[in-house]
Amino acid sequence: MSDAIIAESIMISGHGGDTIEAYSARPLEPGKQVGGVVVIHHMPGYDAGTKEIARRFAVHGYNAVLPNLYWREAPGASPDDAAAAARAVGGVPDERLVGDVAGAAAFLRGLSTSNGKVGVIGYCSGGRQSFLAAVSLPLEAAVDCYGAFVVGDPPAGMPLKVGPIVDKTPDLSCPLLGLFGAEDKYPSPSEVAELESALKAAGKTYEFHSYEGAGHAFFSVNRPAYRPEAAVDGWQKIFTFFGKYLA
Amino acid sequence: MCTYLTEKIAISGSAKGAAGWFRVTDGTVYFDHPVHASYGHTLNIDFLAPQQGPSARVAVELGAESARALMKAIEAVLESAPPGLE
Numbered sequence: 001m002s003d004a005i006i007a008e009s010i011m012i013s014g015h016g017g018d019t020i021e022a023y024s025a026r027p028l029e030p031g032k033q034v035g036g037v038v039v040i041h042h043m044p045g046y047d048a049g050t051k052e053i054a055r056r057f058a059v060h061g062y063n064a065v066l067p068n069l070y071w072r073e074a075p076g077a078s079p080d081d082a083a084a085a086a087r088a089v090g091g092v093p094d095e096r097l098v099g100d101v102a103g104a105a106a107f108l109r110g111l112s113t114s115n116g117k118v119g120v121i122g123y124c125s126g127g128r129q130s131f132l133a134a135v136s137l138p139l140e141a142a143v144d145c146y147g148a149f150v151v152g153d154p155p156a157g158m159p160l161k162v163g164p165i166v167d168k169t170p171d172l173s174c175p176l177l178g179l180f181g182a183e184d185k186y187p188s189p190s191e192v193a194e195l196e197s198a199l200k201a202a203g204k205t206y207e208f209h210s211y212e213g214a215g216h217a218f219f220s221v222n223r224p225a226y227r228p229e230a231a232v233d234g235w236q237k238i239f240t241f242f243g244k245y246l247a
Numbered sequence: 248m249c250t251y252l253t254e255k256i257a258i259s260g261s262a263k264g265a266a267g268w269f270r271v272t273d274g275t276v277y278f279d280h281p282v283h284a285s286y287g288h289t290l291n292i293d294f295l296a297p298q299q300g301p302s303a304r305v306a307v308e309l310g311a312e313s314a315r316a317l318m319k320a321i322e323a324v325l326e327s328a329p330p331g332l333e
Contacts, residue, residue, distance in 0.1 A: 044280055074301035080282045084293050085301035087253060088275055217280065217287075224287055 001031030005058040007051070012107045014067060015099020021068040021075070022104065023051050025058035026111065033115035035140070035246025036108030038101050039066040040122030040129045042217075043091075045083035046070060049222060050123075060239055062246065063111050067100045091125075091162065094132055101133040117246045119174075121238065122147065123219060128162065134176060135168040141245035143177045143238055146216050148186035151194045169198040175205040177241045179234045181214035181227070209237060253277040262294040262305040269303055271296050281308040290314035 007025040014020040023046070027034065037057045041050040046068040057064035069092045074082035086092060105118045119141035122130030127147020134142035144150070151166040176199065180192050187195075192210060199206045211218060211230035218227040219234060258274040273295040281289040289308040296303040309317065 044282055047282075077301040080306065081301045081304050084275070084295075084304060084306065085297075087277070088255065088273075088293075088295070088297070215287075223280070224285060 002029050003059075004028040005055065007055050007058060010065075012065065012067065012103050014103040015096045018072065020071040020100060020103075021046075022107070023054050023066040023068075024064070024107075025051075025054040025066075026063040026113070027058055027061055030061055030113055034061055034063055034113055035115055035117040035119065035242065036063040036065070036105070036111070037242065037246070038104040038108065038118060038120045038133070039064055040097075040101070040120065040126035040133070041066060041069060042122075042124035042126050043083060043087075045079035045086075047079035049220065056235075062242065063108050063114060065104045065107055067104045069097065069100060092129075094129075094162075094165075097129050098133060098136040101129075102137055105137065105139065115247075117141075119143070119242055119246050121145070124148075124217060125162070128165070131172075131176070132165055132168075134174055135165065135171040137173065139174045141174050141177070141242055142172075143179070143241065145179045145219060145234070146181060146184055146187065148191075148216075150187065151191045151198075152187070166195055166198050169195075169204065170202045172199070172202065172204050175207070175241070175245055177237065178206065178208040179237065180208070180210045181216055181218050181230065182210045182212045183215040186216065207237075207241065209234070252279075258294070260294075264303065264305045266302075269296055269299060271303075271305075273297055278311070282306075284308040284310070286310050 005027050010022055010024045011019050012022045039054050054064040054066045070082040070086040074085040108118050117140040120130045120133045120139055121143040123145040127144040128150050130142050131144045131150050149162050151164050196208055214227040214230040217225035218230045220226055254276040256274045260271055261268050262271045271294045275293045277291050292307045294305040
């Protein structure tokens with residue numbers, strides 16, 4: 001057993017059997033079977049910051065995989081060019097996202113060090129997509145970091161094909177951790193409360209935290225939105241949560 | 248937040264990117280998270296040539312105040328351009 005990890009670009013099978021690029025980060029010799037985490041990138045794309053997040057999970061003893069959700073729109077392009085190309089055609093369709101996460105989960109479960117358990121985590125638009133994956137697929141844990149439009153109607157004229165999915169709450173397959181900024185407007189505190197009501201009504205296992213003094217994107221280390229205290233506490237909550245459900 | 252709101256227009260002209268000059272056919276304008284500029288949200292403009300692939304893109308991120316100042320400057324220059332040059 002050692003603390004060595006391997007992080008590398010790979011190809012995995014995604015929605016529709018398509019082969020898509022992904023970033024894999026996993027411990028080399030964990031000395032035991034470990035859980036897997038599908039990392040869903042934010043709207044700005046499959047970028048360096050999100051790859052760092054995947055490596056963080058590996059350092060903490062998880063097999064992580066980060067599918068490139070924009071691979072089909074812009075194979076080989078820089079992350080921001082790919083994000084712009086995907087944005088111009090209306091973003092990632094929900095059905096395709098679910099298929100890509102399913103492929104990523106199958107990849108994780110197929111690893112020789114897998115304990116069979118897979119969680120999902122997403123930030124921003126990825127937060128909504130994490131919830132979407134968890135109501136669509138059999139997973140063991142899901143984390144929604146400030147995902148907007150899980151509840152509530154999107155603004156008029158919005159070109160992206162995202163709509164509210166709170167009505168699918170009864171289909172949630174696993175416990176949900178939600179991390180939000182109390183100053184965020186998308187999702188707003190009332191929208192977070194609405195999602196919480198839906199989870200209670202459906203008898204789901206969940207844990208929500210809203211951080212005072214933090215708004216949207218508080219985990220982003222390269223933005224003015226970064227809130228170190230909220231991010232440090234949030235990460236602790238994430239690892240406690242995954243430690244409980246993915247062990 | 249990710250605003251998702253995007254204005255798309257057809258444009259005609261040229262832009263200079265990392266690989267040199269290329270003809271552009273599309274422009275997108277959106278107010279959303281920047282990739283590089285130090286703001287929560289910026290006015291983002293992409294000058295694009297989709298037929299040449301996603302990397303045929305010149306991107307600009309401006310603070311809202313700068314974007315408004317730029318709009319005024321563009322208008323002022325076009326207004327003062329001698330007639331008949333367009």
